[in-house]
Amino acid sequence: MNDFISGGWGYYIATVVLLGIAWCLWLLFSQRKWLTKRTPGVVEDTGHVWDGDLRELNNPVPRWWTYMYIIMCVFGLGYLVLYPGLGAYQGALGYTSALEVKEDQQKQNVEVQPVYARFAAMDIPAIAADPEARVIGQRLFLNNCAQCHGSDARGAASFPNLAEGDSIYGRTPEALQTSISKGRNGVMPPMGANINAKTAGEIAQYVRSLSGLAHDQIRIINGKREYLNNCAACHGADGKGNKAIGAPNLTDDVWLYGSSEATIVQSILNGRNNRMPAQEHLLTPEQVRLLTAWVWGLSGGQDVTSSAAMSKTTAIK
Ligand code: HEC
Numbered sequence: 001m002n003d004f005i006s007g008g009w010g011y012y013i014a015t016v017v018l019l020g021i022a023w024c025l026w027l028l029f030s031q032r033k034w035l036t037k038r039t040p041g042v043v044e045d046t047g048h049v050w051d052g053d054l055r056e057l058n059n060p061v062p063r064w065w066t067y068m069y070i071i072m073c074v075f076g077l078g079y080l081v082l083y084p085g086l087g088a089y090q091g092a093l094g095y096t097s098a099l100e101v102k103e104d105q106q107k108q109n110v111e112v113q114p115v116y117a118r119f120a121a122m123d124i125p126a127i128a129a130d131p132e133a134r135v136i137g138q139r140l141f142l143n144n145c146a147q148c149h150g151s152d153a154r155g156a157a158s159f160p161n162l163a164e165g166d167s168i169y170g171r172t173p174e175a176l177q178t179s180i181s182k183g184r185n186g187v188m189p190p191m192g193a194n195i196n197a198k199t200a201g202e203i204a205q206y207v208r209s210l211s212g213l214a215h216d217q218i219r220i221i222n223g224k225r226e227y228l229n230n231c232a233a234c235h236g237a238d239g240k241g242n243k244a245i246g247a248p249n250l251t252d253d254v255w256l257y258g259s260s261e262a263t264i265v266q267s268i269l270n271g272r273n274n275r276m277p278a279q280e281h282l283l284t285p286e287q288v289r290l291l292t293a294w295v296w297g298l299s300g301g302q303d304v305t306s307s308a309a310m311s312k313t314t315a316i317k
């Protein structure tokens with residue numbers, strides 16, 4: 001795969017690279033007479049003189065330097081044959097840095113296997129309570145998740161708080177594990193085409209009233225009607241959300257984006273498209289399981305489901 005928009009760019013770049021090397025060799029060749037005409041003690045004088053007796057000589061380039069120059073050009077050509085570098089040409093060795101990382105990761109995963117072996121037989125609450133698992137879980141979190149969810153897991157605007165409060169998709173071990181391994185993409189469609197700014201403001205006032213925030217008693221009357229028409233399908237008539245499609249609960253004090261009228265109006269008019277990248281290609285199933293337990297443990301471990309908090313038999317698909 002190459003990143004060029006059209007195949008022509010590959011040839012263009014390859015030509016520039018090869019011409020560059022050819023030019024280097026030509027430059028050396030054009031200066032060759034200094035190498036051959038070498039009488040000890042006699043040096044060509046350029047005739048430039050400064051301050052009376054500061055003369056500019058034309059000393060030949062040392063021989064070792066010339067050889068090094070040629071060797072480097074040959075090395076460069078050899079490198080371009082073996083490795084990618086000539087436009088879209090992949091190189092005879094088929095090397096890619098992505099492949100190298102992947103191989104390193106696989107090697108590492110095999111090495112850490114014994115560390116995780118002990119947890120394979122434990123269910124999620126047991127792992128969440130295990131001191132060693134908590135240390136590993138925290139490290140995994142800091143390395144892989146903290147850049148988005150914060151080092152304290154409390155999130156930020158658009159990044160959910162994993163440590164406390166209600167969650168978008170649910171805090172059952174199953175929901176957490178799916179969020180982590182498959183990723184999530186919360187999509188609220190933009191409704192600016194059907195709802196004008198004034199109505200959006202009224203709906204926002206009504207949404208604020210749902211969680212007991214200060215609101216305008218008059219504007220929420222129309223706001224409620226419009227909410228039921230436009231929003232209830234996803235967020236529920238009672239505003240409690242729908243974990244299956246990731247529509248947040250609007251009746252609590254947990255806000256992904258913020259509770260101000262302006263922010264809610266922005267969600268309504270422009271919609272939201274929020275993506276959590278899938279981790280299943282980056283982490284091993286054992287690591288995902290440990291993280292699931294760690295995140296589950298953060299919230300005090302409520303929400304244990306009927307499946308006995310995902311016993312060891314739960315397959316990670
Ligand atoms: C690139 C940023 C990013 C990274 C890295 C990331 N997340 Fe997320 N995560 C998000 C976003 C954004 C959402 C919300 C998705 C949505 O709104 O649908 C989310 C949602 C979640 C949820 C669901 C939250 C809820 O309220 O239901 C969990 C659980 C989660 N992430 C855990 C993790 C863990 C564990 C890691 C590390 C392995 C991680 N995330 C790495 C951005 C990220």
Ligand code: HEC
Pocket residue numbers: 158168185186187188189191203204207227230231232233234235245246247248250254255256257258264267268272273274
């Ligand atoms: C098709 C389903 C759908 C409809 C219809 C919908 N929403 Fe949403 N809404 C979502 C989803 C999904 C999210 C979460 C987006 C994300 O993960 O970032 C969301 C997020 C929000 C948020 C942000 C919540 C927070 O915690 O910051 C608000 C506010 C909101 N919606 C209000 C509304 C209102 C008001 C309407 C009606 C005008 C509406 N939504 C219609 C699906 C929907």
